[in-house]
Amino acid sequence: xxxxxxxxxxxxxxxxxxxxxxxxxxxxxxxxxxxxxxxxxxxxxxxxxxxxxxxxxxxxxxxxxxxxxxxxxxxxxxxxxxxxxxxxxxxxxxxxxxxxxxxxxxxxxxxxxxxxxxxxxxxxxxxxxxxxxxxxxxxxxxxxxxxxxxxxxx
Amino acid sequence: xxxxxxxxxxxxxxxxxxxxxxxxxxxxxxxxxxxxxxxxxxxxxxxxxxxxxxxxxx
Numbered sequence: 549x550x551x552x553x554x555x556x557x558x559x560x561x562x563x564x565x566x567x568x569x570x571x572x573x574x575x576x577x578x579x580x581x582x583x584x585x586x587x588x589x590x591x592x593x594x595x596x597x598x599x600x601x602x603x604x605x606x607x608x609x610x611x612x613x614x615x616x617x618x619x620x621x622x623x624x625x626x627x628x629x630x631x632x633x634x635x636x637x638x639x640x641x642x643x644x645x646x647x648x649x650x651x652x653x654x655x656x657x658x659x660x661x662x663x664x665x666x667x668x669x670x671x672x673x674x675x676x677x678x679x680x681x682x683x684x685x686x687x688x689x690x691x692x693x694x695x696x697x698x699x700x701x702x
Numbered sequence: 703x704x705x706x707x708x709x710x711x712x713x714x715x716x717x718x719x720x721x722x723x724x725x726x727x728x729x730x731x732x733x734x735x736x737x738x739x740x741x742x743x744x745x746x747x748x749x750x751x752x753x754x755x756x757x758x759x760x
Contacts, residue, residue: 572721581714582706591703597718598709627705660709 550701570606570682573597577663579616579673587617587671593627594663596677599655602685606652608634608661609678610645616665616673623664624677626653631664640673654684 575596582588599605610624622645624635633653638645661679711717722730 569723571723573718574721575708575718576716577708578714582708583704585713588706589704593703593705595705595707595709596715662705 552701568683570680572678572680574676574678576613576674576676579665579670579675587669587673588665589669590665590667592665594665595627595660596624596663597661597679599653599659599661599681600683601655601658602683603681604652604654604684605634605661606680606682607647608680609647610635610638610663611676611678612638612640612642612645612673613676614672614674615642616640616670616675617668619668620665620670620673621667622675623666625662625664626655626659627662627664629653629659631662634661634679637666640675 577594577596579594580587582592582594588594608624610622612622616622620640622635622638622640623632624638624645625631625633630650630653632648633650634648635645636648661677663675663677706714708715709718
């Protein structure tokens with residue numbers, strides 16, 4: 549077993565403070581006003597925000613500002629993927645949803661972060677969907693190190 | 703089951719918003735201030751040019 553140092557230049561000086569930073573995105577949704585003020589039906593999908601390509605959603609959740617109709621539960625995740633990766637069956641009590649422990653999502657291609665209305669229809673409720681995202685696209689995706697750096701064990 | 707696109711501002715949503723950090727807000731204010739000063743300086747230069755022209759013709 550050998551260890552190869554392919555970290556590139558920089559040594560032990562650490563990462564620069566002006567590197568890419570995560571950012572907060574939010575969208576407040578009035579569930580009662582969806583579908584011409586009829587509210588959301590059971591199993592409806594509410595597309596809350598865009599996820600740009602090559603972006604990791606470091607964390608996301610729902611803040612219930614006004615409770616939805618009785619028995620409604622809420623998922624937050626990726627439709628067609630893991631629909632409850634960030635929030636799983638939140639009982640829509642006012643306050644922040646419980647965060648899941650599932651590994652976080654990296655969107656290879658542009659996608660949307662969606663709320664799934666479950667267990668019952670909802671003619672009431674106001675929720676704020678929030679997400680902390682970070683662009684993880686590469687700026688130097690070709691191998692430019694010298695062969696010596698690769699071939700010499702540390 | 704239906705899908706509703708609430709990513710933009712609608713009757714039912716504020717639309718998605720990127721919330722700037724305190725530092726970004728401070729930089730934005732600074733940029734606005736610099737832009738305002740630039741505008742004022744441009745006006746002063748224009749007035750001085752006009753003054754210079756009127757003096758040279760008289």
